[in-house]
Amino acid sequence: xxxxxxxxxxxxxxxxxxxxxxxxxxxxxxxxxxxxxxxxxxxxxxxxxxxxxxxxxxxxxxxxxxxxxxxxxxxxxxxxxxxxxxxxxxxxxxxxxxxxxxxxxxxxxxxxxxxxxxxxxxxxxxxxxxxxxxxxxxxxxxxxxxxxxxxxxxxxxxxxxxxxxxxxxxxxxxxxxxxxxxxxxxxxxxxxxxxxxxxxxxxxxxxxxxxxxxxxxxxxxxxxxxxxxxxxxxxxxxxxxxxxxxxxxxxxxxxxxxxxxxxxxxxxxxxxxxxxxxxxxxxxxxxxxxxxxxxxxxxxxxxxxxxxxxxxxxxxxxxxxxxxxxxxxxxxxxxxxxx
Amino acid sequence: xxxxxxxxxxxxxxxxxxxxxxxxxxxxxxxxxxxxxxxxxxxxxxxxxxxxxxxxxxxxxxxxxxxxxxxxxxxxxxxxxxxxxxxxxxxxxxxxxxxxxxxxxxxxxxxxxxxxxxxxxxxxxxxxxxxxxxxxxxxxxxxxxxxxxxxxxxxxxxxxxxxxxxxx
Numbered sequence: 001x002x003x004x005x006x007x008x009x010x011x012x013x014x015x016x017x018x019x020x021x022x023x024x025x026x027x028x029x030x031x032x033x034x035x036x037x038x039x040x041x042x043x044x045x046x047x048x049x050x051x052x053x054x055x056x057x058x059x060x061x062x063x064x065x066x067x068x069x070x071x072x073x074x075x076x077x078x079x080x081x082x083x084x085x086x087x088x089x090x091x092x093x094x095x096x097x098x099x100x101x102x103x104x105x106x107x108x109x110x111x112x113x114x115x116x117x118x119x120x121x122x123x124x125x126x127x128x129x130x131x132x133x134x135x136x137x138x139x140x141x142x143x144x145x146x147x148x149x150x151x152x153x154x155x156x157x158x159x160x161x162x163x164x165x166x167x168x169x170x171x172x173x174x175x176x177x178x179x180x181x182x183x184x185x186x187x188x189x190x191x192x193x194x195x196x197x198x199x200x201x202x203x204x205x206x207x208x209x210x211x212x213x214x215x216x217x218x219x220x221x222x223x224x225x226x227x228x229x230x231x232x233x234x235x236x237x238x239x240x241x242x243x244x245x246x247x248x249x250x251x252x253x254x255x256x257x258x259x260x261x262x263x264x265x266x267x268x269x270x271x272x273x274x275x276x277x278x279x280x281x282x283x284x285x286x287x288x289x290x291x292x293x294x295x296x297x298x299x300x301x302x303x304x305x306x307x308x309x310x311x312x313x314x315x316x317x318x319x320x321x322x323x324x325x326x327x328x329x330x331x332x333x334x335x336x337x338x339x
Numbered sequence: 340x341x342x343x344x345x346x347x348x349x350x351x352x353x354x355x356x357x358x359x360x361x362x363x364x365x366x367x368x369x370x371x372x373x374x375x376x377x378x379x380x381x382x383x384x385x386x387x388x389x390x391x392x393x394x395x396x397x398x399x400x401x402x403x404x405x406x407x408x409x410x411x412x413x414x415x416x417x418x419x420x421x422x423x424x425x426x427x428x429x430x431x432x433x434x435x436x437x438x439x440x441x442x443x444x445x446x447x448x449x450x451x452x453x454x455x456x457x458x459x460x461x462x463x464x465x466x467x468x469x470x471x472x473x474x475x476x477x478x479x480x481x482x483x484x485x486x487x488x489x490x491x492x493x494x495x496x497x498x499x500x501x502x503x504x505x506x507x
Contacts, residue, residue: 033416034412034414034416037399037416038402040418041402044452044453045452046453049402049403049452050402050403050448051402313402314412316407317411320408320411321410321411324411
């Protein structure tokens with residue numbers, strides 16, 4: 001992974017949002033706290049704040065997505081930004097325009113931020129490296145590498161369900177860890193927040209050989225892996241990223257790793273069940289579990305909007321502050337001073 | 340300046356003015372809203388003295404400031420809490436210091452995103468010089484003429500004290 005792009009500036013502010021790896025604990029807490037404030041916007045009659053009025057945000061999606069794109073779009077609109085949705089597969093790429101040409105053209109339209117989703121790991125870093133300095137890049141999921149806003153909305157959901165002390169929590173991430181950028185971002189976030197125990201649970205073919213290096217406990221037996229856990233984070237089976245026969249069949253997968261009511265009873269009685277969506281019902285979990293009292297799957301979707309509002313506004317705030325500090329204007333009173 | 344009970348006395352003055360004004364304007368069932376942080380402290384005291392029935396609300400106007408593109412966001416944003424319906428409500432908006440008027444402009448905009456109030460009355464602990472917008476307070480604890488670079492700041496929550504900061 002290219003490390004030339006610094007997502008955090010010299011003052012510790014977020015310039016881009018590419019991965020959770022390497023971020024400080026306080027940064028994650030700031031994101032969660034800011035998202036908590038934005039979650040109140042949905043209670044307003046006018047579900048909008050004027051923070052990013054006049055800014056233009058481009059959803060640059062090289063890979064299909066419904067939930068991520070719509071929640072990014074809604075987040076931008078609730079911040080009063082203008083949003084362009086670019087589905088690259090369907091336009092320039094098919095006409096032979098290179099990625100850099102596409103970027104230059106969008107820059108010429110005076111946009112302020114790209115939200116990038118791409119099937120290749122490292123795509124968001126690559127774009128962050130090549131955009132004009134006034135443009136911020138947010139990673140909306142790149143290959144198997146990272147999906148940092150998903151990781152943060154999952155942390156937000158856990159904090160809402162279990163409180164702020166991650167140290168007392170035992171969390172199991174279950175399923176196709178091998179192909180999952182979501183799992184990688186979840187593991188980084190849970191580790192940064194000092195989670196008591198993080199487990200990854202799945203068949204040998206779907207757990208990376210070096211998983212233990214990430215500071216997690218590896219289980220290949222589902223029942224063992226979810227015993228006494230506080231949170232179960234199910235992953236989607238990423239058939240589109242699988243090459244070769246990693247699984248005998250979906251039916252066989254469900255028999256061994258499908259989350260059923262009976263298995264759920266092995267976890268703590270107040271266990272929280274999560275899934276990033278879209279759910280393959282009857283493959284990763286039973287409908288009874290997905291729609292049951294322990295499930296917060298739809299809350300995750302709702303929280304995704306507030307978390308994405310927080311990340312977008314923090315990145316744009318960094319830009320405002322960086323521009324301010326390069327102009328030698330007198331210091332302005334700090335926010336909160338009686339004015 | 341700086342005596343422990345100075346602010347208490349000013350809030351007593353505000354409460355008396357506010358009672359008269361509520362009666363004169365026939366503001367039925369008013370709801371009070373404090374602006375973070377100092378305005379909430381003053382509003383808590385005022386709310387207690389006025390014995391209002393509607394629970395106290397609070398506004399954090401960070402998302403409505405007009406200087407985001409200049410100074411970015413306040414990292415310590417708190418959620419606004421308005422535990423009542425804004426529509427057709429008589430609102431008493433409370434802040435610690437009225438200076439440029441920009442905070443009040445932001446607060447008015449935020450309130451209107453929650454609904455259409457019947458009226459808004461502005462009560463401030465200190466009304467100081469330096470207005471940049473056509474905004475005036477209805478209830479004033481104390482007026483102050485301050486020079487360039489001088490600031491008046493409320494510290495709290497216990498005790499509430501006013502501090503005059505002179506240019507260095």
